[in-house]
């Protein structure tokens with residue numbers, strides 16, 4: 449993290465925390481990980497878009513919970529993606545789609561105050577995690593959820609995945625403003641256990657969480 453961000457944290461964070469505490473009685477504290485989890489249904493992603501990138505008053509724990517909730521939303525689609533691909537006889541990997549997605553993410557990064565390489569690294573890890581999870585379902589290493597019995601068509605799922613990108617980038621942007629020391633105090637593996645109990649697949653978790661561990 450650049451030195452100026454550390455300075456920003458030192459100077460601004462105490463004030464931000466005070467503002468957060470002042471906001472609690474009127475219910476205007478930022479969104480955290482309280483939303484219900486999709487699919488099961490279709491996405492429930494809150495506050496997307498560049499407006500949500502203003503410096504956040506949320507603490508590292510809440511920032512991680514928000515980010516992991518969104519990552520879980522993405523991962524939960526993968527049972528249906530795998531079921532669809534099994535039905536259609538298509539491979540897990542789609543390098544052309546990945547390339548388009550990563551270019552799109554790089555193009556969006558600046559709006560979220562993120563370096564394109566950082567945004568790309570994060571999304572590349574989520575793609576690897578997504579493929580690992582699909583393979584786990586296909587290999588019978590994880591039980592299929594009910595939703596996989598009648599999967600949503602892949603193009604529709606991709607629209608839902610794309611719709612998550614702004615909120616994901618925003619959440620990454622908030623997370624990366626904390627210092628490495630602050631980030632290390634957050635136990636992201638425990639948060640994942642709490643938020644994605646059904647994604648009990650260690651290799652997938654490792655891939656998805658890797659960019660958060662710095």
Ligand SMILES: C=C(O[C@@H]1C=C(C(=O)O)C=C[C@H]1O)C(=O)O
Nearest residue numbers: 529540541542545546574575578
């Ligand atoms: C999710 C899919 O499977 C893989 C994972 C992708 C992703 O995480 O976005 C993209 C393409 C595929 O390599 C998909 O085909 O859409």
